Amino acid sequence: MAEAEPLPIVRLKHWGRWVSAVVIVALLVLLGFALAQAQIEWGSVPDFVFYRVMALGLLNTVVLAVISQAVAIVLGILIALLRRSANPVAKWFAAAYIWLFRGLPVLLQILIWYNLALIFPTISIPLPFGGYLLHEQTNVLISAFTAALLGLALNESAYMAEIVRAGLNSVDSGQTEAAKSIGMTPGATLRRVVLPQAMRVIIPPTGNDFINMLKGTSMASVIGVTELIHAANNISSNNLLVMETLIAAAVWYMVVVTVAGVGQHYLERAFGASDRGPASRVGKALRGVPLVRSARV
């Protein structure tokens, strides 16, 4: 073949990209114009952000979300273990639990717990030989905060059970066999070998769920828990600046959610430590495939 003449290369013009970029920017500019017309007292928003009742709302939102998520994780692990157990009754119970608590809307669950006193005025745990371990008015036992916590935690525990189950299933059965072969008990195998490696799969969706949980606490406002929405409504019922107070609440939600997102990033990194290395996950999996090879003498 003859020596090729150096030919200039003409790159493809991405006209579509230019057009879509222009459209997006134009729409954003229009939105900006519209917002500028909006009758919002921007000046009052920073004040509302730092109102005392807002601080209380923020505290309740965070505390409610953290406790609910923590309870949900513990219950979720338990339910996931029942779901994986060899006992058919335990398996069935776990499936029914997930079906129920995942199936009902969170708001409905919160309302049921809040109104429990209507059907059970008192809650008692009698002792076998007379007397009570617990005997109390339901209204005293289940405050609005507790009702919200129960509703949020139990609903989330059903989701956590599925997340944990997926995580446990993601760990190769060879890991369990290796642990058994050095004489580890089933409990130690779970704690030391399976759960730590399941974490890689469990953490990302759990972080996702926790962010949902932070926002889900807003439903507690319906039964009068002073979380961020309730706090915002508190302020606006005095000054009628509804949008301004809601924006103040929105600012806090964004702050809290951003912090949670950063926390998730570091957690993921901590549990992914052993992934650093030349072999990718796929490479590792492929290396386990037995080679067909002729034997040599």
Next chain:
Amino acid sequence: MSEPLLRAVGVRKSYGHTEVLKGIDLEVHKGQVVCLLGPSGAGKSTFLRCLNHLETIDAGQVWVDGEPIGFKLRGGKLYELREADVARQRRDIGMVFQRFNLFGHRTALENVVEGPIRVLGAKPGQARADALELLDRVGLAHRAGAYPAQLSGGQQQRVAIARSLAMKPKLMLFDEPTSALDPELVGEVLAVMGTLAREGMTMVVVTHEMAFAAEAADEVVFLADGAVVETGPPDKVLKAPEHERTRQFLARVLS
């Protein structure tokens, strides 16, 4: 001759309606190396996994050092043990897997010290020193801090052998330890196993490496279709097999 260290009697195992082990007998004396050979599907690996109760047997018995594995003998009956009690029996039986199965979230050193510290209750300082010595024996002391994903297959398998040895087992089981390795990495693992054999470790090895069997085994057991076809010293079984099945198999793998 003395009582064998391992004695399997009439071991049977079925999956559903398929009987994969049809009554297998095996005796292994202290310090002996026994290689299990046979075509795939013969039940070699399943049988090996019955020896430390990773698989429950349907009938027969497995005795290691006078104890029925997975059971307790009382009043002429074998009572099935709880998993935690089986775990105690497994301390003395090391196992090396085809796919290494190193704990992926722990370094080579952490893999080796896990058993001694968590199961045997060894002091961490002593366990680390012992583990480093073991890693040195398999030629990997310099990789003690590496995670499994950072090691080659051959290196992973050598760490896995060290992890088993750390429990000071009476008996070591090898389940096709070189079958998942690239050809150029097989030698390093076989070398470690050869050394172990010469040092007097009692070993049961499922393998396709005929050269290893010929050189290291005291006895070769040829299995096919869930039953023992032929047993004997490697010189006899590999060089002058009596049975047609054995001859066919050898002709195929050695060609």
